[in-house]
Amino acid sequence: MIQIKNVSKWYGNFQVLTDCSTGVAKGEVVVVCGPSGSGKSTLIKCVNALEPIQQGDIIVNGIKVNDPATDLPKLRSKVGMVFQHFELFPHMTIVENLTIAQMKVLNRGKDEARDKGMKLLERVGLKAHAQKFPGQLSGGQQQRVAIARALSMDPICMLFDEPTSALDPEMINEVLDVMVELAREGMTMMVVTHEMGFARKVANRVIFMDHGTIVEDAQKDEFFGTPRSERAQQFLSKILHH
Amino acid sequence: MLSELDFSIIPASIPFLWAGFLFSLKITVTAMVGGIILGTLLAMARLSGGPWLAAAATAYINTMRSIPLLMVIMGFFIIIPTLIGHPIGSENSALITFTVFQAAYYGEIMRAGIQSVSTGQVNASFALGMTYWQAMGHIILPQAVRNMLPLLLTQTIVLFQDTSLVYAIGAKDLFRVATNIANTEHAPVEMYLFVALIYFVICFSLSLLVKRMQKRIAIVR
Numbered sequence: 001m002i003q004i005k006n007v008s009k010w011y012g013n014f015q016v017l018t019d020c021s022t023g024v025a026k027g028e029v030v031v032v033c034g035p036s037g038s039g040k041s042t043l044i045k046c047v048n049a050l051e052p053i054q055q056g057d058i059i060v061n062g063i064k065v066n067d068p069a070t071d072l073p074k075l076r077s078k079v080g081m082v083f084q085h086f087e088l089f090p091h092m093t094i095v096e097n098l099t100i101a102q103m104k105v106l107n108r109g110k111d112e113a114r115d116k117g118m119k120l121l122e123r124v125g126l127k128a129h130a131q132k133f134p135g136q137l138s139g140g141q142q143q144r145v146a147i148a149r150a151l152s153m154d155p156i157c158m159l160f161d162e163p164t165s166a167l168d169p170e171m172i173n174e175v176l177d178v179m180v181e182l183a184r185e186g187m188t189m190m191v192v193t194h195e196m197g198f199a200r201k202v203a204n205r206v207i208f209m210d211h212g213t214i215v216e217d218a219q220k221d222e223f224f225g226t227p228r229s230e231r232a233q234q235f236l237s238k239i240l241h242h
Numbered sequence: 243m244l245s246e247l248d249f250s251i252i253p254a255s256i257p258f259l260w261a262g263f264l265f266s267l268k269i270t271v272t273a274m275v276g277g278i279i280l281g282t283l284l285a286m287a288r289l290s291g292g293p294w295l296a297a298a299a300t301a302y303i304n305t306m307r308s309i310p311l312l313m314v315i316m317g318f319f320i321i322i323p324t325l326i327g328h329p330i331g332s333e334n335s336a337l338i339t340f341t342v343f344q345a346a347y348y349g350e351i352m353r354a355g356i357q358s359v360s361t362g363q364v365n366a367s368f369a370l371g372m373t374y375w376q377a378m379g380h381i382i383l384p385q386a387v388r389n390m391l392p393l394l395l396t397q398t399i400v401l402f403q404d405t406s407l408v409y410a411i412g413a414k415d416l417f418r419v420a421t422n423i424a425n426t427e428h429a430p431v432e433m434y435l436f437v438a439l440i441y442f443v444i445c446f447s448l449s450l451l452v453k454r455m456q457k458r459i460a461i462v463r
Contacts, residue, residue, distance in 0.1 A: 077371025087366035101370035
């Protein structure tokens with residue numbers, strides 16, 4: 001579904017990604033972790049070309065993302081993305097947040113888009129808030145709306161960029177529950193997160209990044225059992241024991 | 243001195259002043275709507291139009307903002323007819339001049355407005371499959387206008403006051419009509435006092451409105 005081949009990226013002279021190669025198969029859940037500044041968020045933003053790459057190839061659903069001829073809006077409409085800071089549209093109601101792209105990008109009718117939006121709101125337990133504005137919801141609720149918004153486009157895979165990092169601790173689980181449910185339904189997911197509980201529960205593979213390189217790319221049990229690299233062992237011991 | 247003033251010419255002048263006021267208003271509304279649309283395009287060119295378009299937009303804005311408005315009004319009045327080969331009249335000339343001149347100022351306000359919307363919002367729009375124009379039209383510009391509303395209105399107040407400068411090319415705005423009556427009726431003090439009062443009431447109440455808006459926006463944030 002997602003293939004990342006020898007990807008390198010620079011900001012000016014500063015190299016943020018160095019020769020990264022990995023992939024996400026259909027139905028697979030891959031968790032990407034690593035210390036801050038390791039390039040994991042940058043890598044996931046390259047997958048739907050929100051960030052350009054200078055070397056290598058990224059192929060999503062058979063389409064080369066970094067090919068200038070690629071119809072990026074069309075490709076992105078099939079790839080759901082959830083951001084650290086939710087990024088709901090503050091000038092629209094919750095239900096409008098869920099219908100705008102369906103109507104403008106997929107050309108769905110107003111009623112169809114609304115029905116779909118309401119169904120997804122119900123699924124994330126926020127149907128009662130449909131007419132409110134994003135600013136009136138808690139962080140956890142906003143992130144659940146953001147997931148519903150991404151799902152409203154019927155994506156073939158989902159990208160999560162630190163979806164719980166900006167949340168108060170008591171709100172993290174309500175978001176993770178939605179993500180776990182999605183994973184169990186067979187959604188293809190690439191998730192940048194520090195939530196190792198989530199990784200243990202649903203991930204197939206775990207990728208560990210440091211200084212812009214993929215240090216470890218292993219099956220979940222292998223990763224949590226005996227990480228091969230010392231750097232990953234240190235990282236795990238830091239975030240698992242406090 | 244004040245007791246010698248004779249305001250009896252005012253009532254009879256009202257229909258003429260009203261016509262002049264309507265033209266001042268016409269310039270203001272035309273230049274506001276046209277200026278904001280053109281200015282938004284200039285802002286978009288500066289921010290995302292590529293190096294050549296951005297340089298052209300920047301040059302346009304800097305030029306317009308560096309020349310006194312009165313000179314631009316006179317200049318356009320002379321240049322446009324020679325360019326298109328026939329006169330267009332002082333009123334049309336005034337409408338065009340104010341629109342393209344104000345576009346430079348509205349453009350800078352809109353540029354700040356677009357920059358006030360976070361890149362996260364842009365990324366979210368793109369991630370949903372929106373094109374550049376869809377993201378601008380539905381997500382970025384509505385928020386930019388909302389954030390900049392007080393500044394846009396303040397600029398419009400300045401614009402309304404500046405419309406009086408069209409007296410230079412003989413277009414019949416409020417100030418020009420008042421001047422004409424003042425001269426023929428030999429009552430300049432009475433006339434100018436009355437017209438000043440009109441400008442004051444309109445501009446002052448608009449600026450009160452801006453203040454109230456700023457408070458409301460501050461609360462929402």
